[in-house]
Amino acid sequence: MNIYKFSDVVKIISGGTPNTKIKEYWNGNIKWLSIADFKDVNKYVYDTDKKITLNGLEHSATKMLNKNDIIISARGTIGALAILSCPMAFNQSCFGLTSKDNSILLNEYTYYYLKNYIKILKYKKEGSVFGTIDTSTFNKILIQYPPIKEQQSIIKILSLLNGKTISTPN
Structure with missing residues (x-):
């Protein structure tokens, strides 16, 4: 490899x-992610607490991510990670991640890779009081x-394990 x-x-x-002072930007039908929407999810994020309008999307720095793209928190709660179940916009406390070439690297493989890399990523964070990661961290x-075939096999195994709950003896 x-x-x-x-x-x-x-x-x-x-x-x-x-x-947030412009009412026409809010309460639309575009899902808008913040860390609170995915910090406690198992793998996929399905919905968001807040929604924005197309006008809000077009007149701000928010971007749209696609289904199966990855979202990672970059401030405060660093390293919360999820895969999008549908297109969503997101705030500046997060980064969206997507493979530059799906024929060589699958987003779901990247998700599991990062899931195991989070501890190292936390050590690489910038800022001492309010921990953050930025684009240079990546x-x-x-x-x-x-x-790809091996990535698919790894994803299949890890997805099965991800869905299992581990019981501990009383």
């Missing part, structure tokens, strides 16, 4: 927040990945 700089194979997308991450 080859080793790559994470940012060379994964597109890193910054989010934003429409102006330049420090190295990722290696096998061919």
Whole structure:
């Protein structure tokens, strides 16, 4: 397996927040993610507490992510991670992640890779009082990945394990 700089194979997308004082930007039908929407999910995020309008999307720094893209928290609760079940916009406390080439790297494989890399990522955070990661943090991450068929096998096994609950003896 080859080793790559994470940012060379994964597109890193910054989010934003429409102006909360402009009512026309809010209570629309576009799901808008904040960390609270996915910090406690098992794998997928299905809904958001807040919604924005198309006008809010077009007049702010927020971006749309696609179904199966990854969302990761970058401030406060660092490293909360989820896969989107449908298109959603997101705020500036998060990064959207998507493979630059789905024929060589699957988003779900990237999700599991990061899930295991979170502890290291937390050590690489910037800022001492209010921990954050920024786009340069992703330049420090190295990722290696096998061919697509092997990624699919790994995903299948990890998805099965992800769905299991571990019981402990009383």
